[in-house]
């Protein structure tokens with residue numbers, strides 16, 4: 001006589017489990033479908049060097065509907081980080097300070113060798129291939145972005161962060 005009751009309870013428990021799985025599946029789908037927002041940093045790299053200065057290159061994607069501007073950065077290596085543009089004039093190129101690097105809504109800006117970059121100023125230790133720096137990038141109107149920057153062979157920099165305007169890449 002107790003059999004029907006038990007099987008009813010089993011069915012109810014089973015239904016509960018199915019419902020719970022369905023809710024979990026919907027939650028996972030919702031999470032994975034969430035579009036990226038803010039600024040996303042990719043392909044960061046700095047060349048190995050024994051010099052006191054080094055340029056950090058990377059790609060910045062703006063997933064917001066507003067323009068975002070990179071306005072500064074800090075490094076766990078403890079040195080000052082400045083924003084530099086590279087100006088080409090009469091066959092010569094020189095680095096100049098800038099207060100911000102703008103990324104259009106939905107746009108990507110590539111900081112690449114020969115172009116804009118983040119400059120580490122006053123390094124006291126050489127940067128050796130295989131090491132890694134941690135940078136925190138600050139944006140106007142968007143949350144800070146943490147980026148891990150591997151130290152790579154200088155010669156491989158252009159390949160890792162190619163100039164998007166250079167057809168040869």
Ligand SMILES: [Cu+2]
Nearest residue numbers: 055084095119
């Ligand atoms: Cu520079």
